[in-house]
Amino acid sequence: MREFVVKVFQPLNFKAAWYTQYLLKLEDNIPEINPKIDSNCHEWVNDGDVCIFDVAAEINYTKNVKYRFAGWLWDSSSSVVKPLEIKTNKPMVIIVKYDPWYFISLEGCFIKPIVYGCESTSNGAWCRNGSEITVEMPTKSIGFLIVNEFDGWSLNGESFTSAGAVSMRVDRPFTLTAIWRTNYTGLIVLVASICSICSCIFVIRFVNIRGQTIYKRILFTLIKNRKIKRKLAELERLRREGKISEEAYEEIKKEIEQES
Known part of the structure; x- marks a missing residue:
């Protein structure tokens, strides 16, 4: 109720002036956060006033969930x-809309996988709720002698x-882990080859019998047998x-045979 006091010393004519106000409500679609809405207008607003509204572009909720500004809705x-x-x-009634985004963690990757449909990061991807994500491993094996093979x-x-590629609809955070198995075949073949070569060299060049190489020993034996035969x-x-x-024949023959 508006009142005022005036001292009358002449005829007066009073006319009431009225102005219109409208109720302005601000709402959002994420009540669990209740984001702050900055505005120069609050509840009752004069007809013709210009109201300005602003909100944060992104709100972190948990380490795997965040909300991003998606737009405004009012009337139609x-x-x-x-x-x-x-x-x-x-x-x-002005509603500020936010879309939930979920973090998809990619673990166990010897190389960075290719991500389609979401925003890739160093260890995963941020995906808008309802989006389709495709994660592809660009290669199936890594390594030379010890090979890690994608499984x-x-x-x-x-x-x-x-x-190698997996596609799915995102409606929550989750973790995709690459599975690898280790293949030692290349290393085993190399070690076996080295051992085989070393064995051959050892047998041919370094094995000694009573201080003589195999070659010399065989040659000596052949020469000795040839002399005995003669x-x-x-x-x-x-x-x-x-x-x-x-009698002399038998005795000499026995002595020659003993030389062998």
Whole structure:
């Protein structure tokens, strides 16, 4: 109620002046956060006033969930401009919209996977709720002698797929872990080859028998056997020609055979 006191000393004519105000309500679609809305207008606003509204572009909720500004809604109108300016000419309910974004963690990756449909980071990707994400491992094996071979993906710790690329709809945070198995075949083949080469060299060039190489030992044995054969042949000739007795033949033959 408006009152005023005036001292009358002449005729007066009073006329009431009225102005219109409209109720302005500000709402949002994430009540669990209740984001701050900055504005020069609050609740009752004079007809014709220009109201300015602004909010944060991004709000972190948890380490795996955040909200991003998506636009404004009022009556049958909408806008994605920030800040928003509106001339008041009727009661209004203005709603600020935020979209939830979820973090997809990518673990166990020897190389960075290729991510489609979301915003890739160094260790994962941020995805808007409802978006489709595709994660692809660009190569199936890494390494030279010890090779890590890609064997599939696990989802939140449980085996998911053996495919190199996985696609799914995002409606929550989750963790994709690359599964690898280690192949030692190349290393085993190399070690076996080296051992084989070393064994051959050792046998051919370095193995000694009583201080002599195998080659020299074999050569010595061949020469010795050849001399013995010649002696036995000469002894047989002397026997046939009757130049030695049978007893001498047997005794000399025994001595020659003992030389071997």
